[in-house]
Amino acid sequence: MGYSIGQVAKKTGLTAHTLRYYEKEGLLPFVKKSSSGLRVFSDSDIEWLVLIECLKGTGMSLKNIKQYIDWCIEGDSTLTQRLEMFKNQKVKLEEQMKQLQKHMEKINYKIAYYTEIIANGSEGVFERNPKLAAERKRVYGK
Amino acid sequence: MGYSIGQVAKKTGLTAHTLRYYEKEGLLPFVKKSSSGLRVFSDSDIEWLVLIECLKGTGMSLKNIKQYIDWCIEGDSTLTQRLEMFKNQKVKLEEQMKQLQKHMEKINYKIAYYTEIIANGSEGVFERNPKLAAERKRVYGK
DNA sequence: TCTTGACTTAGAGTTAACTCTAAAAATTAT
DNA sequence: ATAATTTTTAGAGTTAACTCTAAGTCAAGA
Numbered sequence: 188m189g190y191s192i193g194q195v196a197k198k199t200g201l202t203a204h205t206l207r208y209y210e211k212e213g214l215l216p217f218v219k220k221s222s223s224g225l226r227v228f229s230d231s232d233i234e235w236l237v238l239i240e241c242l243k244g245t246g247m248s249l250k251n252i253k254q255y256i257d258w259c260i261e262g263d264s265t266l267t268q269r270l271e272m273f274k275n276q277k278v279k280l281e282e283q284m285k286q287l288q289k290h291m292e293k294i295n296y297k298i299a300y301y302t303e304i305i306a307n308g309s310e311g312v313f314e315r316n317p318k319l320a321a322e323r324k325r326v327y328g329k
Numbered sequence: 330m331g332y333s334i335g336q337v338a339k340k341t342g343l344t345a346h347t348l349r350y351y352e353k354e355g356l357l358p359f360v361k362k363s364s365s366g367l368r369v370f371s372d373s374d375i376e377w378l379v380l381i382e383c384l385k386g387t388g389m390s391l392k393n394i395k396q397y398i399d400w401c402i403e404g405d406s407t408l409t410q411r412l413e414m415f416k417n418q419k420v421k422l423e424e425q426m427k428q429l430q431k432h433m434e435k436i437n438y439k440i441a442y443y444t445e446i447i448a449n450g451s452e453g454v455f456e457r458n459p460k461l462a463a464e465r466k467r468v469y470g471k
Numbered sequence: 472t473c474t475t476g477a478c479t480t481a482g483a484g485t486t487a488a489c490t491c492t493a494a495a496a497a498t499t500a501t
Numbered sequence: 502a503t504a505a506t507t508t509t510t511a512g513a514g515t516t517a518a519c520t521c522t523a524a525g526t527c528a529a530g531a
Contacts, residue, residue, distance in 0.1 A: 368479090
């Protein structure tokens with residue numbers, strides 16, 4: 188039921204260096220050490236790492252993730268802070284997703300634009316496709 | 330039809346420092362200078378900035394954004410590279426969006442979890458709610 | 472004209488998050 | 502038992518993307 192740092196690195200896709208760094212930063216306060224000083228990760232340590240990846244992946248800094256972990260250690264008196272943190276993160280995440288959707292539209296547009304030009308040459312493309320004409324006008328001026 | 334660096338900073342939400350930095354890095358090769366050396370941004374410069382924000386917002390590094398800009402300057406011989414770049418970016422973006430959806434589920438779960446505990450106390454919560462019980466088991470062991 | 476605020480440059484400094492090094496100790500494989 | 506691999510530590514180094522400073526120039530309002 189215990190994993191070495193190398194095994195955890197493989198499992199999570201993080202490097203052993205990064206895992207030690209996270210521990211040094213206080214993000215993995217529950218990792219045990221063997222009698223000879225080797226780190227022994229449990230399944231719940233790996234669950235912590237999964238949550239850390241989730242928060243990191245939604246743009247939270249390691250510093251703020253540590254804040255959450257400190258709240259967890261502090262106990263039940265911080266339950267409302269923790270709930271608030273997740274609610275805030277949800278709002279941010281919703282904004283991110285909306286933003287990515289907009290970016291997707293722009294990128295789809297660029298793909299259509301370049302596909303057209305490559306297929307038909309830049310001459311005449313805009314005249315045959317009013318949507319592209321409007322975009323060209325918007326980006327490059329009349 | 331020309332904007333000062335301060336006006337562009339306001340329009341885009343970037344700082345003037347950042348705009349100068351972008352220019353230094355080759356990301357704004359079309360910005361003109363007035364006779365006395367002041368930057369004069371055009372509408373199309375602002376469009377470039379919008380595209381830069383799009384690419385940056387989907388995880389592209391400034392270095393790779395510069396590559397794209399260099400291709401644009403190079404002319405029609407790079408059209409296929411540019412199309413490929415946007416197609417790659419679209420794939421990455423789709424992966425990102427899927428990942429964010431997963432993160433959203435985890436965060437929603439945490440919100441439900443903390444809401445329950447705060448409302449009803451931690452005693453009995455798990456027994457009354459088998460989904461939470463399963464999660465607790467998964468995270469903290471039996 | 473005077474003053475105030477915006478702009479210029481080169482270059483230094485900062486921050487977050489790693490990433491690596493070296494030398495020693497522990498573990499695993501043969 | 503020996504060799505190869507993995508892990509340990511403290512601490513140094515790296516990278517990307519800003520962010521700021523200083524000393525001077527330019528522009529707009531009273």
